[in-house]
Amino acid sequence: MEQLIHQLYSALQNVTGFIYPNEIELQWSILIVIYPYITGLVAGAFILASLVKVFNVKEVSPTYRLSLLTALAFLIVAPLPLLAHLGHMERSYEIFLTPHLKSAMAVFGFVYLWYLMVVLLLEIWFDYRKDMIEWGNQSRGLKKLFYRFLVLFSKDTSSEALAFDKKAVRVITIIGIPSAFLLHGYVGFIFGSVKANPWWSSVLMPVVFLFSAIVSGIALVLLLYMIATMLRGEKLDMRCLDRLADFLFYSIIVDFSLEMLDFIHRLYQSEESIKIISQMVSSRLFVSLIVIQILIGTLVPLGTLFFIKITSLNEELRRLLYFLSAILVQIGIFSTRWNVVIGGQLFSKSFRGLTVYKMELLGVEGLLVGIAFLVLPFIILYVLMRILPPWSSPGPGADENSSKQLQPQTQP
């Protein structure tokens, strides 16, 4: 109790204006910022994968499998920040046993399960089936058994079976696009439907979340593709990179336009909350919203990508600028999530005062746990890439030197 009072006293030093006592301390912390960020990356990476299978964009096919594995790695981690925040992770399965269909948060469990089991795992399974059979045949001992188990002891590699796999992947991807929209649109819906909070309550919220998800997903896969290719000592496919950058450019334009539409709409409506929101944007959120999200995270990469499009820079410079733009986009989208989640709790519902968010370093809601949740998907992705290499190779057990000679797989 005394510790709590001490915390409240220190928070009170930074409170301005009038604020209700229960608003001094923020309840949704850094973990709730990370949750929509990670979920957005899942949806974005999957939408990128669908470009190859549904929209037939051949240039980005080297990133197809990488996108799927990225989506899976991040999807596995996506609910963890939420569960850590809620506490009692061991009870989370109960959401499936006694479904509460009138609760949007409870329905998320099913959206998540659908996306994991029916979309991602199935698509990856069908796409990798032939390769897993081959890797099983080439391996020995436990590894052989592992791959045989992964492929459910299937051995059929006839042309009919492979044609079926291909068709199945296409059908699942078509189902997957609305599912990905549902997955991240839901996250926006959760915030957008809080009608008591003018910073969140907006029908545009799910759409804005969706497009920012696409932006962050494309930027992440672009980064991962560049890093992974460099680590493998391969040459980057510049056609693929240019095309990815194109999609990134267009999706940033749509995302930014939607966000601006939302801002203009709020300003023009000028509801009673506009004064405190303007005050918050110009003080508490100035750095994270105006400087990081809009300037560094959106306008700078947008300008850079536009500059690359209208000039004919050499490959090396383009690679460097793509890399930097993608990093800036990631920082920008993270601060987008920050500004939504934290921003929505910084002003009093009396519209008369502002509080501050003091992040803990240690503890479940602390910075270190947050960083761990951000690093964990990359570790899972590394393991997944070891088990299911996204680029064609003679098998995970094959000679390392020989695998370096291989080209990225264009037609899985």
Place this chain on the structure above:
Amino acid sequence: MPDQVKRLSVIFILVISALVIVRYLLIPPTFGKLGHYRARALEDAKALPVKYAGREACLECHDDVGDALGKSYHRGLSCEVCHGPGAKHVKSEGDVELVVPGKRKDCLRCHQFLSSRPTGFPQVDPLQHNPVKPCITCHDPHEPGPPRAPADCSGCHTTIAKIKGVSRHVSLKCETCHTTKAQHKLDPRKFRASIPAEREFCGKCHAKKAKGSSDIPQVDIRLHGGRYLCWECHNPHNPQGE
């Protein structure tokens, strides 16, 4: 049906069957009958032993204490808030003793200063308010008014006094801004202190050309702050704070 679909179907059937079995085993039979909870929980709750007797039961024997309490500031409190559950005490006709709180921490549970408690609710800083001395030496919990009228305002308005004590308004007496009748100290809720209502009041010191030290910040009292009143932005007890 292609071979791979058959194999996947087996997995899906296994997963769905497992879910059905787990649901059958783990969901309590009465779940969902009345709402999204276990209906039998109501029966279980009803079956729990009753621990509280209720104020009426206490008054049957302790009507003298009840009369005093009914006229005091503690009239809204049930006896068992301080004395603990009394069902056993009532049932045993007094053989089972009740809790008799007498330590400082018992009173501080409600009266320790907390910023979220309403203004006017008696709150003390235990380090400053007669430290070490048990509260009941001066206050009768059944008639908890102060034993004597406090000498100055800080006796009750500790928080404000503490905040003002380190602010630029430290030298101002409370009476500079608030006027009170003498009875306020004895019956503060009936005889309330006055509160300034117009910005011109602050203007007595803070308007341009107002008399006073050149250190006093002075503004155009008609235009400064638009349509807001002074205390909507400045806390009069801590005017230099944000």
